Amino acid sequence: MTVHSRPIAAIVMGPSGVGKTTTAKGIAERLGWVFAEADEFHPKANIDKMSAGIPLNDEDRAPWLRLIRDWITREAEAGRSVVVTCSALKKAYRDVLREADADVRFIELDAPIEVIGERMARRKGHYMPASLLKSQYETLEPLLPEEAGSVVSVEASPEKVIAAAIAALQQG
Secondary structure, eight states, X not given: OOOOSSOEEEEEEOSTTSOHHHXXXXXXXXXXXXXXXXXXXXXXXXXXXXXXXXXXXXXHHHHHHHHHHHXXXXXXXXXXXXXXXXXXXXXXXXXHHXXXXXXXXXXXXXXXXXXXXXXXXXXXXXXXXXXXXXXXXXXXXXXXXXXXXXXXXXXXXXHHHHHHHHHHHHHO
């Protein structure tokens, strides 16, 4: 892997159900980086809102994104690279995360909504209801060419998705 002047923050992004947690944990384990689940940064009011089937708005997300950004900066200042799951559906959200004092890169996990809807229907114990998936896909602004990151299809096995994400990170 290329030597970097500052720690990397790999943000595994995409709508609910694409496999952000599985992919991010796999990356963190293989690379020895710190893992964080962005959902754990949500205030209780956001979780209550989503649990009630109400999509979050930009005002709800702003303090959450700043908390994630600041955590990334603290980890980077300590010399640690991190892998974070975060929907990061809009470029404006990614812009906030890019303010972190780290080499911030995005891995956008991608699959057709039908594939993800089937996965979510089988998922148990998650506060994000499948009913909000459509709103997430409508909100999603895919990575732009000028954004540091890569798009990885999740229509392969989790092991192949993790390997593709690591390869993308290694390419810089």
